[in-house]
Amino acid sequence: MNKILLIIKREYLTRVKKKSFLVMTLVGPVLMAALILAPVWISTLGDDNNKDIVVIDKTNIYEDVIKDSETLHFKFINMDYEDLKANFESFNYHAVLLISEDESEFTLYSNKQVEPGVGSHIEKQIEKYKELQNLEKLGVNKSQLDSAKVDINISTIKWTEEGEEKTSPVLAQIIGFIAAIIIYMFIFMYGVQVMRGVIEEKSSRIVEVIISSVKPFQLMTGKIFGVALVALTQFLLWIILTFSIIFAVQTFMPGIEQDIAQNSVQMEQMGGNNIIAEILPALMNYNWTMLLSVFVFFFIGGYLLYSSLFAAIGAAVDNETDTQQFMLPVTIPLILAFVVAQTIVQNPSGSLAFWFSIIPFTSPIIMPVRVAMEAAPLWEILLSSATLILSFLGTVWLASKIYRVGILMYGKKTSYKELWKWIRY
Amino acid sequence: MEILQTKNVIKKFGKFTALSGVNINVEEAKIFGLLGPNGAGKTTLIRIINQITAPDAGEVFLFGEKLKPEHISQIGYLPEERGLYKKMEVGEQALYFAQLKGMKKSDAQSELKKWFTKFEIQGWWHKKVEELSKGMQQKIQFITTIVHRPKLLIFDEPFSGFDPINAELLKQEILELKNNGSTIIFSTHNMESVEQICDNIALINKSEKILDGKVDDIKQKFKSNIFEITFNGHFDKMNASLSASYEILLVKEVKAQTNVQIRLLNGMTTNQLLNQMINFGNISSFKELIPSMHDVFIKAVTLAETKNDNLDTL
Numbered sequence: 252m253n254k255i256l257l258i259i260k261r262e263y264l265t266r267v268k269k270k271s272f273l274v275m276t277l278v279g280p281v282l283m284a285a286l287i288l289a290p291v292w293i294s295t296l297g298d299d300n301n302k303d304i305v306v307i308d309k310t311n312i313y314e315d316v317i318k319d320s321e322t323l324h325f326k327f328i329n330m331d332y333e334d335l336k337a338n339f340e341s342f343n344y345h346a347v348l349l350i351s352e353d354e355s356e357f358t359l360y361s362n363k364q365v366e367p368g369v370g371s372h373i374e375k376q377i378e379k380y381k382e383l384q385n386l387e388k389l390g391v392n393k394s395q396l397d398s399a400k401v402d403i404n405i406s407t408i409k410w411t412e413e414g415e416e417k418t419s420p421v422l423a424q425i426i427g428f429i430a431a432i433i434i435y436m437f438i439f440m441y442g443v444q445v446m447r448g449v450i451e452e453k454s455s456r457i458v459e460v461i462i463s464s465v466k467p468f469q470l471m472t473g474k475i476f477g478v479a480l481v482a483l484t485q486f487l488l489w490i491i492l493t494f495s496i497i498f499a500v501q502t503f504m505p506g507i508e509q510d511i512a513q514n515s516v517q518m519e520q521m522g523g524n525n526i527i528a529e530i531l532p533a534l535m536n537y538n539w540t541m542l543l544s545v546f547v548f549f550f551i552g553g554y555l556l557y558s559s560l561f562a563a564i565g566a567a568v569d570n571e572t573d574t575q576q577f578m579l580p581v582t583i584p585l586i587l588a589f590v591v592a593q594t595i596v597q598n599p600s601g602s603l604a605f606w607f608s609i610i611p612f613t614s615p616i617i618m619p620v621r622v623a624m625e626a627a628p629l630w631e632i633l634l635s636s637a638t639l640i641l642s643f644l645g646t647v648w649l650a651s652k653i654y655r656v657g658i659l660m661y662g663k664k665t666s667y668k669e670l671w672k673w674i675r676y
Numbered sequence: 677m678e679i680l681q682t683k684n685v686i687k688k689f690g691k692f693t694a695l696s697g698v699n700i701n702v703e704e705a706k707i708f709g710l711l712g713p714n715g716a717g718k719t720t721l722i723r724i725i726n727q728i729t730a731p732d733a734g735e736v737f738l739f740g741e742k743l744k745p746e747h748i749s750q751i752g753y754l755p756e757e758r759g760l761y762k763k764m765e766v767g768e769q770a771l772y773f774a775q776l777k778g779m780k781k782s783d784a785q786s787e788l789k790k791w792f793t794k795f796e797i798q799g800w801w802h803k804k805v806e807e808l809s810k811g812m813q814q815k816i817q818f819i820t821t822i823v824h825r826p827k828l829l830i831f832d833e834p835f836s837g838f839d840p841i842n843a844e845l846l847k848q849e850i851l852e853l854k855n856n857g858s859t860i861i862f863s864t865h866n867m868e869s870v871e872q873i874c875d876n877i878a879l880i881n882k883s884e885k886i887l888d889g890k891v892d893d894i895k896q897k898f899k900s901n902i903f904e905i906t907f908n909g910h911f912d913k914m915n916a917s918l919s920a921s922y923e924i925l926l927v928k929e930v931k932a933q934t935n936v937q938i939r940l941l942n943g944m945t946t947n948q949l950l951n952q953m954i955n956f957g958n959i960s961s962f963k964e965l966i967p968s969m970h971d972v973f974i975k976a977v978t979l980a981e982t983k984n985d986n987l988d989t990l
Contacts, residue, residue, distance in 0.1 A: 254776055257772065257775050257776060258776075261772055265761070265763065265764060269763075451761075455759035455760070455761070455762065456755070456757040456758055456759035457759045457760060457761060459728070459755040459757060459758070460753065460755060460758065460759075460773065460817075460820075461773075461776065462728050463726040463727075463728055463748070463751070463753040463755075464748055464773070464776040464777050465776055659723075659728070659729075661757075672690070
């Protein structure tokens with residue numbers, strides 16, 4: 252046992268001290284923080300982007316109808332369309348709105364791509380005005396209409412033991428998918444690190460010295476756990492660093508929070524789906540403890556399952572170029588799970604979701620998605636956990652059989668037939 | 677006293693037999709040469725002693741006890757194929773190996789310092805292994821093999837990769853370890869070094885032990901009535917009258933002297949020959965040629981291949 256600890260310590264320290272680990276640890280959170288902050292930043296950019304739009308209104312009735320928005324300013328002028336077109340460059344207008352005399356055609360002209368918001372802004376106001384006109388023709392006046400107006404917002408509430416909670420299906424989707432990405436990435440990255448470590452020991456012949464001191468099984472498990480700790484360290488550092496970057500940005504650029512609030516108010520006024528206003532309380536109410544414990548469990552379980560297989564591959568080959576033929580069957584379920592995860596966020600309770608979250612080779616990725624979306628009943632989580640534990644015990648056992656023979660075999664290219672023989676030794 | 681015994685050790689890999697009933701006895705504080713052609717089964721036997729692999733049948737006794745996991749710390753093993761972690765610092769790595777052999781960190785540290793001083797390589801402690809030359813790496817590896825003061829040391833081709841000066845240094849070190857009471861199993865193809873340092877040997881060929889014993893005894897056993905004579909006189913006349921009693925292997929004329937190697941035939945004894953020879957001239961030297969270990973190795977292996985039975989009949 253003491254020797255396993257020694258091996259874990261060495262595997263951990265040599266990896267954590269590497270420059271590449273430091274770089275990954277620092278770059279990761281910057282990227283993640285950028286991913287979170289970029290949309291906010293971009294939306295603040297749009298604010299000072301004022302646009303002037305000239306309107307040639309042949310009917311002369313729309314001057315009161317089309318109102319300025321925060322960034323769009325409308326100028327009603329009496330000018331010939333052809334003249335304007337010829338001199339458009341010199342006026343520095345964003346676009347020209349032409350309203351035909353019979354009010355049948357509304358056209359935006361510009362020498363550049365007109366921004367999508369412009370058209371919809373104009374459309375909405377003209378539609379409203381025309382609806383009102385039509386209603387008045389039918390004998391409904393404005394005050395009657397105003398009193399008849401209803402505004403309904405659907406909010407999703409979940410019953411819990413503590414009371415009621417606001418939730419957000421979109422948020423759950425995002426969290427679930429992020430969990431899937433992280434687990435997929437970490438299993439792959441660190442599984443391959445285990446494999447490389449085994450190949451290094453084998454090809455440099457260190458292994459013979461070490462296994463005259465410890466059992467091959469101890470060496471293999473020591474390596475797997477050592478690398479697991481590196482993965483968890485990196486994951487933890489990422490979380491801490493990401494949040495400190497976001498926190499720092501919020502402190503030093505206090506405007507951003509207001510911008511978010513402003514943006515959401517604006518969106519609400521425009522009648523759009525207010526995702527952010529919906530997410531903020533939901534983020535607070537989210538069941539983080541459940542997700543985090545499931546995440547960590549399936550993260551570790553999935554990692555153990557796959558890294559033991561990667562260790563066996565490393566032991567079976569002489570160098571990294573030979574790994575291809577054995578890598579494929581191991582990586583296919585992993586990639587498949589990741590692809591399926593994108594479907595499952597749409598339908599987390601279907602039978603596809605159920606089976607992929609029970610099968611141990613895909614469950615480490617799929618189950619956290621379903622738990623994030625609160626679509627997996629407790630018995631399914633327990634069943635999936637149990638199959639995962641049993642299977643990684645199985646793969647570790649299988650891998651150790653391949654490993655202890657493989658690490659002492661040099662020079663021969665290993666076939667599947669050979670592996671089968673090693674397992675039965 | 678015997679420190680290591682293997683009794684009827686058998687090991688098969690599929691249809692291939694690596695060891696078929698090998699018995700060896702290694703005496704305490706002696707250097708035991710484990711010899712044999714490539715692929716004879718030496719490495720398999722060494723791996724079994726190191727508990728890297730288990731024998732299919734047979735038993736191994738160390739210090740009179742059946743081999744058990746605790747024995748690992750009593751054995752130091754320098755494999756033929758050796759290596760170190762390239763990216764790790766020398767000192768850190770040596771500490772790691774010493775601790776894997778069961779040493780306490782503080783003990784390992786002070787012992788390693790001693791050895792580093794002795795080999796005058798203190799300056800390497802914080803260097804990465806990849807910065808060292810191959811010969812330097814071998815030195816580090818040697819130190820990591822012996823630092824935990826094992827009672828039994830196993831060296832597989834220890835001199836490969838060393839220049840003559842360092843090889844000599846290593847040889848002296850090995851002899852000193854022996855004088856301090858360590859028992860050493862020494863596996864090599866270099867017969868010259870066997871003659872220089874081994875007390876006993878076992879020769880393995882195609883999974884079987886075909887020869888073992890004290891180096892001196894074995895050489896005596898393999899001598900075949902060959903004598904070297906330096907002679908001043910009438911060699912032709914001598915040949916004419918005595919040709920039936922010996923076979924000439926080599927004749928050299930050096931100045932006025934004749935130097936011949938002969939093998940005695942037909943039960944002729946040395947005294948009879950000498951009695952006859954003095955009639956033809958002066959004998960300035962007469963000695964029996966003892967075969968080198970090199971000759972013994974080749975002869976034993978060839979005999980085993982052709983006869984395919986035990987050499988004890990010799």
